[in-house]
Amino acid sequence: MNKITSFFAVIFLAMILTAVSGCSNSLVEVPNFDQTELQEMYESVVPATITNFNDRIVSTNQTVLGTSIFSRNVTVQSNATLTFDARSMVTIDAPFTVNNNSQLVIWVR
Numbered sequence: 001m002n003k004i005t006s007f008f009a010v011i012f013l014a015m016i017l018t019a020v021s022g023c024s025n026s027l028v029e030v031p032n033f034d035q036t037e038l039q040e041m042y043e044s045v046v047p048a049t050i051t052n053f054n055d056r057i058v059s060t061n062q063t064v065l066g067t068s069i070f071s072r073n074v075t076v077q078s079n080a081t082l083t084f085d086a087r088s089m090v091t092i093d094a095p096f097t098v099n100n101n102s103q104l105v106i107w108v109r
Helices: 003-021 033-046
Strands: 048-058 062-076 082-100 102-107
Touching: 048 082
Parallel strands: 048 062, 062 082, 082 102
Antiparallel strands: none
């Protein structure tokens, strides 16, 4: 889970705590959660997504998010980084090309 997603999960939890406690004008103190706790909270409120990333030429840095990511017919051009950030799985089918001086980063968390 990236920092932006973690931030929104904590904000969402703070809104829930405010509504439940009935203190709409009071400051709600949100405790520090570790990454696993934030991931569990996020997964409980965000539906699973399937992301198709097909038939693309990537020439600038790009991040693809989803529960499951499926990709085919992609070329990552020189000096670009393509990042797949998935919660469950990443499937890559041919053709898929990562040129010299470019990168493919895969996170499954």
